[in-house]
Amino acid sequence: MDHMMIEPARFVASVNASEAVPASEYRFSYVAGSLRSKLPGAPHATEIPFVFDTVSARYGKDLTPSDERTAQAMLSYWVTFAKTGDPSIGDSPAWPRYSPATDILMNFSADGLVAEADPWKARLDVIAVYVSGFAPTTSPKKPIDAMTAARLKMFGHVS
Amino acid sequence: LLADPESFYLSGGGWYVPLFIGTNSLDLGFGFAQSKDALFAPVGTDRSKAVAAYDPPGAGSCAPSSRQSRWTI
Numbered sequence: 001m002d003h004m005m006i007e008p009a010r011f012v013a014s015v016n017a018s019e020a021v022p023a024s025e026y027r028f029s030y031v032a033g034s035l036r037s038k039l040p041g042a043p044h045a046t047e048i049p050f051v052f053d054t055v056s057a058r059y060g061k062d063l064t065p066s067d068e069r070t071a072q073a074m075l076s077y078w079v080t081f082a083k084t085g086d087p088s089i090g091d092s093p094a095w096p097r098y099s100p101a102t103d104i105l106m107n108f109s110a111d112g113l114v115a116e117a118d119p120w121k122a123r124l125d126v127i128a129v130y131v132s133g134f135a136p137t138t139s140p141k142k143p144i145d146a147m148t149a150a151r152l153k154m155f156g157h158v159s
Numbered sequence: 160l161l162a163d164p165e166s167f168y169l170s171g172g173g174w175y176v177p178l179f180i181g182t183n184s185l186d187l188g189f190g191f192a193q194s195k196d197a198l199f200a201p202v203g204t205d206r207s208k209a210v211a212a213y214d215p216p217g218a219g220s221c222a223p224s225s226r227q228s229r230w231t232i
Binding site: 001002003004005006009012013016019021022023024025026027028029039040041042043044045046047078081085086087105106122123125126127129130 | 175176177178179180181182183184185186187188189201202203205208209211212213231232
């Protein structure tokens with residue numbers, strides 16, 4: 001799991017952030033109230049009905065107020081990101097940009113939304129060392145062109 | 160695509176756009192290890208760090224979940 005999905009996502013966020021590209025990382029650890037006694041975590045793709053706020057159709061009579069709140073929050077964050085390039089919105093907990101130095105992500109947990117340093121840092125760091133053996137060793141880059149610079153400016157990015 | 164993705168991105172051809180990425184706490188993983196030794200073997204000399212992170216003393220035995228027939232990290 002960490003090897004195949006979770007550390008690679010953190011790696012991509014880290015590479016982008018290191019190249020001054022705004023990056024936001026999340027961990028979806030929320031399990032619908034009706035499934036908590038059965039699932040020790042959030043399986044792959046279970047975030048989808050929350051992202052699109054279709055949880056009422058997905059969970060029906062088993063839907064809980066917490067499920068609804070989580071779905072509404074996630075939809076708002078996702079839409080805000082699509083509009084602005086930054087998921088942070090209004091009065092909701094601020095979502096700091098990802099940085100390898102702080103390693104902060106937004107954790108959608110059973111306890112609510114928590115912007116925190118990755119709680120799995122220790123184990124992901126081990127995996128990162130292991131998988132780095134497969135990474136390309138060179139990364140020639142070309143300068144950011146004018147159009148890309150304009151786009152980044154539009155999204156509020158300051159290099 | 161006009162080139163294979165790896166070459167394209169390595170040559171700097173990717174777009175610089177804000178990134179939004181994440182995973183789930185019980186996300187996909189395919190495990191084939193049938194013992195702890197096999198589980199931690201790939202990390203080589205970092206085995207002690209891996210054990211400390213995944214199977215710390217006193218936290219109970221690292222074992223496959225009921226949903227998995229093989230171990231994975």
